Amino acid sequence: MITRHDANKRQEDLTLTFIQVSEWFKQNSLSLNLNKTYFTHFLSKSIIYSDINITYGNNYITKVNDLKFLGLNINNTLNWKSHIETIFSKLRSACFAMRSIKPLVSQQMLKAIYYSHFHTIILYGLMFWGNSAHSARVFRMQKRIIRIMTGSRIRDSRRKLFGHLNIPPLPSLYIFSILWFVIKNRDFFYNK
Numbered sequence: 001m002i003t004r005h006d007a008n009k010r011q012e013d014l015t016l017t018f019i020q021v022s023e024w025f026k027q028n029s030l031s032l033n034l035n036k037t038y039f040t041h042f043l044s045k046s047i048i049y050s051d052i053n054i055t056y057g058n059n060y061i062t063k064v065n066d067l068k069f070l071g072l073n074i075n076n077t078l079n080w081k082s083h084i085e086t087i088f089s090k091l092r093s094a095c096f097a098m099r100s101i102k103p104l105v106s107q108q109m110l111k112a113i114y115y116s117h118f119h120t121i122i123l124y125g126l127m128f129w130g131n132s133a134h135s136a137r138v139f140r141m142q143k144r145i146i147r148i149m150t151g152s153r154i155r156d157s158r159r160k161l162f163g164h165l166n167i168p169p170l171p172s173l174y175i176f177s178i179l180w181f182v183i184k185n186r187d188f189f190y191n192k
Contacts, residue, residue: 080129130174
């Protein structure tokens with residue numbers, strides 16, 4: 001359990017850190033827009049948290065439970081539900097577009113449309129949200145668009161369909177993104 005002293009110390013540390021960050025901004029000729037500055041208190045099921053307020057000058061920094069950061073919707077529990085809900089609507093639109101255009105174009109063109117309108121959405125930030133329990137919804141949507149592209153029935157083997165189109169399924173893309181990150185940053189990991 002967090003004591004009042006621990007909560008006060010954490011509050012002081014956060015305020016001091018925020019002051020240091022804002023001083024760094026000033027020294028580097030950058031300005032901090034306090035109207036667009038927020039903080040999130042990440043939560044855990046096993047730890048009890050106290051309420052934290054961060055101030056700078058006479059302004060309170062707004063605490064939010066959900067925020068959009070570099071195109072990723074992040075919530076204070078890091079379960080990625082809000083991010084997946086956001087991309088899910090985009091993926092649904094891509095499926096509708098694929099269904100509408102399928103009778104008019106070749107299989108090769110469908111694949112190009114898949115990569116430009118669907119694949120780019122699921123690939124962005126996949127390394128972070130790909131292991132979430134909510135990512136199964138995205139995988140189901142990916143299977144749906146593969147069925148649309150191939151004109152297959154719901155009972156047809158999707159593994160064969162992915163192989164036929166040479167499109168990796170979401171779990172494989174997630175593993176690949178992690179491996180790519182490790183390979184790209186191996187000098188950082190091994191020289192520590």
